[in-house]
Amino acid sequence: MTSTTISVAGETPYDVVVGRDILSSLGDLIGPDARKVLIVHPPTLGARAAALRESMLDRYEVLLAEIPDAEAGKRIEVAAFCWQVMGQSDFTRSDAVVGFGGGAVTDLAGFVAATWLRGVRLVQVPTTLLGMVDAAIGGKTGINTNEGKNLVGSFYAPAGVLVDLATLEGLSRMEILAGFGEVVKYGFIAEPEILDIIERDVDVASDPTSEEFRRLVELSIGIKARVVGGDFREAGQREILNYGHTLGHAVEFAERYQWRHGAAVSVGMMFAAELARLSGRLSDDVVDRHRRILESLQLPTTYPAGRWNTLLSVMKRDKKARGDLLRFIVLDDVARPTVLAGPDQSLLFAAYQEIGV
Template sequence: MSATTIRVEGPAPYDVVVGHGVADLLPELLGEDVARVAVVRPASLPEVASSVLEALGATCTALDLPVPDGESAKTATVAAGCWEALGAAGFTRSDVVVTVGGGATTDLGGFVAATWLRGVRVVHVPTTLLAMVDAAVGGKTGIDTGAGKNLVGSFHEPAGVLCDLATLATLPRAELVAGLGEVIKCGFIADPVILELVEATDPADLTADSPVLRELVERAIRVKAEVVAADLKETGGADGHPGREVLNYGHTLAHAIERAEHYGVRHGEAVAIGCVYVAELAARAGSLDPELVVRHRSAFARVGLPTTYAGAPFEELHDAMRVDKKSRGNQLRFVVLRGLADPTVLAGPDEADLRAAYAAIGGPA
């Protein structure tokens, strides 16, 4: 099957290549005059990394930069270690960082590329569904602090993204399902066909070699590509559209849950819960029909994602949500829906509605 190329427009346009067995296309995405490539990848992915290093080694010097798994990689200490390695290797502005791994690796590696010499090229090779449809596209990079997730970072668009769906064949089922959280989110905010495909397909048939999964991946990437091309740095959209903020649908509570669970919950699982929460909130604020709230619950639950949460008191999550990047001063702001694929921003919702929505998803009183 041939590769699909999705163009992300903007000040620095780039291609997202999607297909099965497309790893050999990686050198084409690097650009010209590359002497060194630093491969940032989890220490737990030696097989995938070795194939990438071997492919790159034919044309340039490849530097292997293994980092911790998951969110534990997204620290200032790990980033500083990468900077020191780049310095020791004589990394220049004509060289390229390649990330190989999931969303955390993409966030960290993109941040390292954004900050080394004030910005060098980066190419992402996501190996999880979540990274393919979310972290690898759009140019957001970041690391975590004790105060919250992704609070330190930069906008740094990649030079290219290579999504080899063959890498999903070895992905644990729970990780694949978690990635569908971001996919289904895209269905609610922009592309209802995604929801129709999910609702019409047996979840067991959503496998790495499934044509339906490939269509879902491509549709989710196109949603993100269109949004970031119109509003790269979250300055706002036209005609009342939230702009890039729309991609954070469900994320305000999701990030609070991740923090409360010490990042022991998968991001896509937290996003599913967060989307159901804001649907409940929007219904209480009078902007969303109850039928669409039910559809939120059924769509996420159909693929095996959680739609309830009772792991922390409201006050703890409320405090965490106050440091969310969408907040303005002391005012909480949520991306909500007025209807299917009709997003807006709800600023300063009533605390009674916030509490009632949390109770509706199973939260303790």
């Protein structure tokens, strides 16, 4: 199968290469100048990371840094471990870091690369659907603190992103479906074709070996590339990518990061849709379409009604807030996102009651 290249514009342009069984081209993105490469990976990919290392030893000195899985890996202590490995190996500014894993791994690897010697070459190799369509693209890096998710981080563009669909093999169906939270988001904020493909046959659309699945991945990456290429530091249009994320991040925090990100964003999108409907912006039909599509993908659309005060307090610490002013991305219609700033507390509570159980 041939690969597809999607370019991300901006101050530091780079390419996202999409295909199947293309890990052998990783060296092309790392480039000839690096002598040493650090592959950051989770425990579940230990064998694959070791094989990837072996395949690169003819070109580089390759080191492995195994970090805790999922959000547990996005801690300052884990970043410090990676810095220690790099320091003890005399990593220079011409060397490279590879993020090999899901969104949490690419976030952490990006943060490590951005901060070592004020920035070394970074190549992201996402191995989950979420990482492929979202986390690995756009240059957002970050770690979590006790106070919230991604409150510490930087904007740092990778040198390239390698999306090998074959790395999805072996993932559970629930892991694949969780990644669809972000795919559905792109459909609602920018690309109705995504929604149409899912509605036409959800089983085919969610099969990683199908052409429809690849089409969804490429459409999603294309949207992310266009948005971040024009707004790298989230000063304007990029904010639309946060659809469903304000409440979604609060749900993740409340669940101590035991929920998958896509599941939390699914609840967040349902809340945002109800908020837009109660604000007189969005029709009942589009709200119902949210619920129908998300539930067809076995993603949650409700959350316990008694948790509102907890979620509200977390949202007030959200990095997208401006002072005491909460901001939500909502829709006026499919592919018509806008910002709702400072909605009345009673309106927020009423919208939450619509998804509360």
